[in-house]
Amino acid sequence: MPINPAESQGMDKRGGKTTQSGLSDVDEFAGLSAGPAWPEPCGKGSPGMLHSCGLPTDGGNQPTAKKVPGENLALSHVTASRRSVCFGLATWALALRTFGDTRGVAACNVGPPEMTIDPATLQAHGIQSVSSSRLVLYTDLPLSSAIAELPQVFEAAFPQWCRYFGVDPARHPRWQCKAILIGRGEHIIEAGLLPPELPPFRFGFARGREIWFVNPPSDYYRRHLLLHEGVHAFMNTILGDCGPTWYMEGIAEYLATHRWEDGRLELAYFPRQADELSLWGRIRMVRQDLQGGKFLRLEDILGLRPRDDESVELYGWCWAAATFFDRHPRYQQAFRSLPQWVRRAEFNQHFRQMVGPYWPWAEHEWALFVHTLEFGHDLSREAIDFTPGIPLPPQGREVTVAADRGWQNTGIFLDKAVQYEILARGRYQLGQHPVIWWCEPNGVTIRYYRGKPLGMLLGAVVPADQSFRTEAGSFVNPHPLGLRGLLIPSETGTLFLRVNDSPAELADNVGSLTAVIRPMQPAA
Ligand SMILES: [Zn+2]
Numbered sequence: 001m002p003i004n005p006a007e008s009q010g011m012d013k014r015g016g017k018t019t020q021s022g023l024s025d026v027d028e029f030a031g032l033s034a035g036p037a038w039p040e041p042c043g044k045g046s047p048g049m050l051h052s053c054g055l056p057t058d059g060g061n062q063p064t065a066k067k068v069p070g071e072n073l074a075l076s077h078v079t080a081s082r083r084s085v086c087f088g089l090a091t092w093a094l095a096l097r098t099f100g101d102t103r104g105v106a107a108c109n110v111g112p113p114e115m116t117i118d119p120a121t122l123q124a125h126g127i128q129s130v131s132s133s134r135l136v137l138y139t140d141l142p143l144s145s146a147i148a149e150l151p152q153v154f155e156a157a158f159p160q161w162c163r164y165f166g167v168d169p170a171r172h173p174r175w176q177c178k179a180i181l182i183g184r185g186e187h188i189i190e191a192g193l194l195p196p197e198l199p200p201f202r203f204g205f206a207r208g209r210e211i212w213f214v215n216p217p218s219d220y221y222r223r224h225l226l227l228h229e230g231v232h233a234f235m236n237t238i239l240g241d242c243g244p245t246w247y248m249e250g251i252a253e254y255l256a257t258h259r260w261e262d263g264r265l266e267l268a269y270f271p272r273q274a275d276e277l278s279l280w281g282r283i284r285m286v287r288q289d290l291q292g293g294k295f296l297r298l299e300d301i302l303g304l305r306p307r308d309d310e311s312v313e314l315y316g317w318c319w320a321a322a323t324f325f326d327r328h329p330r331y332q333q334a335f336r337s338l339p340q341w342v343r344r345a346e347f348n349q350h351f352r353q354m355v356g357p358y359w360p361w362a363e364h365e366w367a368l369f370v371h372t373l374e375f376g377h378d379l380s381r382e383a384i385d386f387t388p389g390i391p392l393p394p395q396g397r398e399v400t401v402a403a404d405r406g407w408q409n410t411g412i413f414l415d416k417a418v419q420y421e422i423l424a425r426g427r428y429q430l431g432q433h434p435v436i437w438w439c440e441p442n443g444v445t446i447r448y449y450r451g452k453p454l455g456m457l458l459g460a461v462v463p464a465d466q467s468f469r470t471e472a473g474s475f476v477n478p479h480p481l482g483l484r485g486l487l488i489p490s491e492t493g494t495l496f497l498r499v500n501d502s503p504a505e506l507a508d509n510v511g512s513l514t515a516v517i518r519p520m521q522p523a524a
Pocket residue numbers: 076077084085086228232248249252
C-alpha cells in the first residue's frame with residue numbers, strides 16, 4: 001500500500017481537479033435493482049455490487065463479545081469536492097433508478113445549487129417533513145417517533161461538533177441542513193428529492209448542506225447515518241473541507257458513534273458491549289480483518305484512498321484510528337489540531353510532525369490496541385512508555401506494578417543470553433462488584449482472560465529497536481509469571497509488566513504488586 005497517496009489526492013481534491021483516483025472514486029451503485037432486505041449476509045451481495053464483502057458477522061474471537069444478529073453492515077465512502085458519498089456492502093431493496101456508468105462523477109467539482117423544494121409537490125407525493133433549527137428532514141416513511149426526533153438529534157449534535165472543531169456556533173446562526181431519508185424511494189424521486197446529478201450511493205450522501213440517506217432497520221443506525229453525513233456537511237460547509245480520506249471517514253465515524261437517551265446526545269461514544277449499538281460493527285470489522293491476516297499500520301491508514309474500501313476495511317479501521325488518536329493522552333493534542341488543517345495539502349505531514357519522535361511508539365501502541373480491541377477499551381490506561389530500560393544490576397531490582405494500568409515499563413533492560421527470576425508479591429483488587437475481588441500475582445482461576453488467570457502477573461520484552469513494529473509483538477503473547485517466574489527473553493530488550501485483565505476493565509482495579517527481578521545465569 002502506498003505510504004502517502006492521501007496527500008496528493010488531497011491536493012487534487014483541494015485544487016478541484018479530476019484526478020486519476022478521483023475518476024474512480026465513486027463506486028458502482030449497488031442496490032437499486034430489487035434486492036434482498038437489509039442487511040445482506042456477508043459475501044452475498046447483489047450481482048450489481050462491485051465489492052466483495054469482507055464484513056464481520058459476529059463478535060469475533062473475543063471472549064466478551066456476543067453475536068448480534070444482523071450486524072454486518074458497513075459503510076464505505078467516496079468523496080468528490082465538497083461532496084461525500086457513503087455506502088456499504090449491505091444491499092437494500094430500493095428500486096430507485098439505474099445510474100448506468102457511475103464512474104467519473106468526481107469531475108463534477110462544482111455542485112449544482114441546492115434543491116428547490118415545493119411544499120405542494122411534497123404533499124402531492126405524500127412526503128412528510130419535520131424540522132429543527134439545524135435540520136429539515138423529508139421522508140417518504142411514516143413519521144415514527146424515532147424518525148420524528150431526528151431533527152432534535154441533529155440539533156443536539158451541532159453545538160458538540162462546534163466544540164470539537166473549535167467553531168463558534170454564534171457565527172453560524174442560520175446553518176441548517178436538508179436531509180432526505182429514503183424509504184421505498186419512488187415518491188422521493190417523483191417529488192424531485194433525488195436530483196439526477198447525484199452519484200450513486202448505497203447508504204448515504206452529503207453535498208454541501210444536503211444529505212441523503214437510506215433508511216436502515218435500526219433506530220440507532222438511522223441516527224448514525226444521519227450524524228455521519230452531518231459531520232461531512234459540517235466540515236465541508238463550515239471548515240471548507242474534510243481532509244484526507246482517513247480523517248474524513250474516521251472523524252465522521254468517531255463523532256457519529258453515539259448514545260441518545262432521554263433527549264441527551266453523547267457523541268464519540270465508545271460502546272461497552274457488542275450488542276449495544278444496533279448494526280454498528282466497526283470493532284467487528286477490525287477483528288475480522290485481523291483474523292483474516294490483514295493488519296493496517298497507522299501509515300497505511302493515513303494513505304487510504306476512497307477506492308481502498310473494497311473490502312470495507314475503511315470504516316472500521318478509520319473509526320479505530322480516530323478513536324485511538326483522540327482518546328490516547330499522548331496523541332490527543334496533535335489529533336485535535338487537525339481540524340485547522342483540513343484544507344491544507346500538508347495535512348498528513350503536519351500530523352506526523354506533531355506526533356514527532358513518538359510516531360514509532362504510536363505504531364506499536366496502535367498494533368496492540370487493535371489486536372486487543374475490546375468494547376469499552378480504556379486507551380488512557382493502556383498508554384505505554386517505551387523509553388528503553390537500563391541493564392539490571394547483579395543484585396537485581398524491585399519494581400511496583402499498578403493493577404489498574406496496562407503494560408508498564410520496568411526500566412530494566414534484559415539480555416536474551418540470561419535467565420531471570422521474577423518474584424512477585426502483593427494483594428490487589430480486580431473488581432468491586434458485587435464484592436471485592438482480591439487477587440495475588442498468580443491470578444484468580446475462577447475467571448480467565450485471553451487464556452490466562454485474571455490478575456496474573458505477565459511479562460513482555462520489547463526490543464530496543466521497535467521503530468518498524470507492525471504487530472503487537474510480545475504484548476499479545478506474554479510470559480505468564482505469577483508469584484515466581486523464570487524468564488529467558490527471546491530478544492534483548494526492555495521488560496514490561498502488567499496484571500492480566502481486559503483493557504476495558506482496568507478502571508475498577510485497585511492496588512499494586514511488587515516484583516523483584518534478578519539475573520540467574522546465562523541461558524543455555
Ligand atoms: Zn462518509
